[in-house]
Amino acid sequence: MARLSRENKAARAAPARSRRVKRAAADRPAPKRRSSDAPYHHGDLHEALLKAAEQVLERDGLPGLTLRAVAREAGVSHAAPTHHFGDLTGLVSELAAIGFRQFGVAMAAADASAATPSEKGVASAKAYVAYAEAHPGMYGLMFRSERLDYSRPSLHEASEASFAGLARGVGASRREQISKESLSLDQAAAIASAWSLVHGFTMLLLDGRLSKILKLLPEGTTPEMLLTAMLRLSAGRPPRP
Amino acid sequence: MARLSRENKAARAAPARSRRVKRAAADRPAPKRRSSDAPYHHGDLHEALLKAAEQVLERDGLPGLTLRAVAREAGVSHAAPTHHFGDLTGLVSELAAIGFRQFGVAMAAADASAATPSEKGVASAKAYVAYAEAHPGMYGLMFRSERLDYSRPSLHEASEASFAGLARGVGASRREQISKESLSLDQAAAIASAWSLVHGFTMLLLDGRLSKILKLLPEGTTPEMLLTAMLRLSAGRPPRP
DNA sequence: TTTTGATCTTTACATCGTAAAGATATCAGT
């Protein structure tokens, strides 16, 4: 089951160097990249840590995303991230905020690429699922992590923006303005339905819970084709042969 | 002996009793229930551990569900669960199987309580969400835990049964038989849509991501009312004032 | 140049999962 048992599999770089060399700035961490984008003290941690965290996340999944693993990946001591993010919740929340921004960009691009409101809806839904499939670790972090702190401004704002985009898209497909003050039950139901459908589909797909359904479908049917059929249904169209 | 002065933060029950009395079977663990269903060695662990695990889960959430916390709750040593479940994955998987069975019972009851296929669908959907609201820890364990082992027969079978019930319900509402051999794209889309909608709604609700929408609705609008409106929409009914 | 403060490293500790060895009670076989 690949319990990931020993965890020693890292130990990639500089196992012997820690002899307390003192002085010798050229011998800094730098086990990985050493590009010129290190204009600061030891380099631009904060940014480097976030990149390392995303790599660890997509490589080892959510359970592998630990402060120490990120520090290893970035080639710094295990306590270095603390100074930049406070604790694991801090790091994870900042990373999730980045995810929501990437996600928002992808959704906006899909929306802009389609002409009619109905086409925009389909394109957005496909982009939604496509993002999750391309970045399953990130999507899981954003939507299933118990360690997110939404009181952090960056995360709050980024996720808020994602939601606003969704609400605007649904409003457009209904040809009405979505107020920021109040919603009719019907508007709320439309928004919640769209979000629930696509979010639920994505979660079930990432969790492998649709594989049985997909296996019973004609050879070569992709998740995207299934999603398309679902959207056709919920749009009230007649079944297609 | 009786080190035990470690991990005392809980210490909810019987904190003084661990005096190592040797001999004296009546003084066994039994810090909690002491019913007559203890026909075995020290009592019926396995069952007691599962009950303790559910309590810990619903009290402290998924992150609080640790092997040692369950052992504490049951009043046994921290390594006792290992012998019954192998590891944390084992315990968690068995507990999830129990959850799927509870869940299946609730869904079947809802289905049986309604008359027409369409009413059955609505009742089932409400029962789905109601179960998750009543047992948020369990639902999270079943649908968002990364530590489930579906190769375990009990879990595989229990979750399989849940899915079969869902497929059967959707088939009934479409007045057609769902084959176990193959599905049409339309049938698959109907099943996946129903599941995605209700599962997505549940996840978003439990994560608090619908609270903003609910807050913009007329005073006193409950999640269930929102769900009802959503189901009305997806059934293709006209909006209701 | 010297001091200061931010950045990073060491060290330390409590908790967790898990393995292994020691204790204890139940049961089978005589």
Add this chain to the structure above:
DNA sequence: ACTGATATCTTTACGATGTAAAGATCAAAA
């Protein structure tokens, strides 16, 4: 009834993790 075998539970031990605290190091202000 006694004795050994076996399942059950406890102790002990180890590596991993998050996090706090103290020490070291470097950029830049003074």
